[in-house]
Amino acid sequence: MRAVIQRAFGAxxxxxxxxxxxxxGSGLVILLGVTHSDSTDTATALAQKIAHLR
Numbered sequence: 001m002r003a004v005i006q007r008a009f010g011a012x013x014x015x016x017x018x019x020x021x022x023x024x025g026s027g028l029v030i031l032l033g034v035t036h037s038d039s040t041d042t043a044t045a046l047a048q049k050i051a052h053l054r
Contacts, residue, residue, distance in 0.1 A: 001038045004031040016031055
């Protein structure tokens with residue numbers, strides 16, 4: 001499991017030209033790569049690590 005994290009001031013995600021998610025203001029944009037061998041424990045550990053970033 002890999003995560004690419006970027007701080008952003010406003011972002012949106014669109015699929016086929018339709019915006020399916022967005023935020024205004026400060027936040028994080030996270031591109032997450034998951035494979036069949038990743039476990040729930042791995043996801044939980046990564047989520048905890050991301051939640052505690054400064």
